[in-house]
Amino acid sequence: MSIPRVHYSHVIGLLEVLEDFGGRVDIAKIADDLSLELDDLLPAVDAAELLGFVRVESGDIELTDEGSIFLSEGTRGRKKQLGERLLMLESFKEVIEFISQKEEKVVTKEELLNLIGERFYESDSEEILKWVIEWGRHGLLLKYDSKEDEIRLV
Amino acid sequence: MSTKERLITPILDVRNVSKEFTQRGKKTSILKDVSFSIHEHEFISIVGPSGCGKSTLLRIIMGLTPPTKGEVIYKGERTQSVNPRMSMVFQSFALFPWLTVLENVELGLEAQGIPKEQRKKRALKIVEEVGLEDFEDAYPRELSGGMKQRVGLARALVIDPEILLMDEPFSSLDPLTAEGLREEVIRLWSDKFTSPEIVIMVTHNVEEAIYLSDRVIVLSQRPGTVILEFDVDMPRPRDKRSPYIYELTDKITSLIA
Structure with missing residues (x-):
């Protein structure tokens, strides 16, 4: 079943960090920055991608327009x-x-x-x-x- | 009020505070001669190595425990008991497992003798503000760590405190959740409805302190004493990955390591 399998707070945290990096960055760099194992970060990446807030391409993660709008909201x-x-x-x-x-x-x-x-x-x-x-x-x-x-x- | 008047009448004045504990007849000095003043609308962080008395200092400021020497002056008056205009967010969340989210939040208002209907209305509003809408009836066991700390925040904010004290509020959260919640705290801080005048946060995370605060107070190893106090001269919204923050973090970390 397609459903995010991490806490909501993880997706928000990931989007916030991604925005800090200018909207596009190597996934490994985020893991490194947060002192997280890549395996611990990937479920949040999958969830954000499933929701259409990010797109993943050759190891890079990028904020989509939907992701940017989401972050700008209260x-x-x-x-x-x-x-x-x-x-x-x-x-x-x-x-x-x-x-x-x-x-x-x-x-x-x-x-x-x-x-x-x-x-x-x-x-x-x-x-x-x-x-x-x-x-x-x-x-x-x-x-x-x-x-x-x-x-x-x- | 002119700038000059603000400078001479701080909201909170910590004067030469020292704290000693006696254990099995042996005296241990936790804090030594700590002094600083806090003016209106400031976000202050107190950083220092573990065991330097940061949390004890927060408890003394709130009036939960008296200093051995020195005094805490709030708006010109010496603090002698728990200050009702302050509230605290704890590292361990400190929620009652048998109460729902809304009941945990309302608890903060019960002590103030506010009528039930009003309590519920105000609690619901705050619950929504901190992103817990639709979780009002949930019990703490149904919540993630980040959500639990949101309840902790809501419970502290519901009494409309003038000073919000936070004791390592992000340190028991995973890194991603902590990232999101820090942003949330800054958002709440700039929101007029929920904003306390002053936030005093204790943390061992130097980078976090610099990113969030207007001013950082650095304590030495036990007995904790102020070794540095500096303004974070950076407009908001801040870039967490700016060289300025990295440089300051390195400088402070080398001081307390």
């Missing part, structure tokens, strides 16, 4: 734009549509776990659901009630 503007980008990810959109077809637009955690396992063949559905919830919340698309284990559309 907290709320960023979240709104993030929501739009998330809905461009087919599988994420499918999850949202699945919930929107339900009465009162709410599903149990169990229902989503089944969807993720069966529809997207993910073996670690729990892990994927965790990311769906985190990103859906940041993109102002989902609300999660951890007491009732329910996920609803905003």
Whole structure:
């Protein structure tokens, strides 16, 4: 399933650093600058690329126009734009549509776990659901009630 | 107020502060004769090697612990108990795991005796400001480290403090998260709604101190005493990778290493 698999804060941090480097730089240079192993940095690069905020080309990472606009926005503007980008990810959109077809637009955690396992063949559905919830919340698309284990559309 | 008047009436005046602890009959000196003044709208960092008494100094400024010698003067008055116009952001976040994000933030207002409805309204506004919208009902266990520290920030800002104290606020975060959150703090600092008059941050990260602050105070090894105080003469937004920051970082690091 196409979904960022790092915390939102990692993507923001990566974009901020990239902007400091003038919008384009060797990925290894960012890793070096932050004293990070390349392996620790790559998931954030993948997530930012998936969302269309950066493009990666022969070892260099470059901020896209969408990435620049995102950075120029305040907290709320960023979240709104993030929501739009998330809905461009087919599988994420499918999850949202699945919930929107339900009465009162709410599903149990169990229902989503089944969807993720069966529809997207993910073996670690729990892990994927965790990311769906985190990103859906940041993109102002989902609300999660951890007491009732329910996920609803905003 | 004229510049001259501002110079003679600082908001906060730390005067000859020393702190000693007695352990098993043995006296240990933590801080020695620390003095500095802080004026309006300043972002100050206190840097120094670990164990130099930086955090203790922050606690003394807030009135959480008294100095052994010297005094802290806030707006002309000597601090004798916890100063209600200050709030603190901790390195370890210090959130209550059984309370939601909103409840953790509201807690800061409860002590002030503000009515429940108003508390909720103000807390919601701050929660949104720090980027926690849609996480109001989340429990700390559902949050990443960066998000937890945002709750810590919101809880400190919700009381509308005049002075915000931050004790190593980024040092338990991973490097990418810390990068993003530093920018956020600067953004909040320049935002009129959330901006405290003064921020005092304690950090062992010299580069971070220079990048964020208007002024940096450098403490020596224990017992901590002020060995250097300097203005960061660089307009904002700053370029974190500028030679000026690198040079200053090298200079300060060699002083305290």
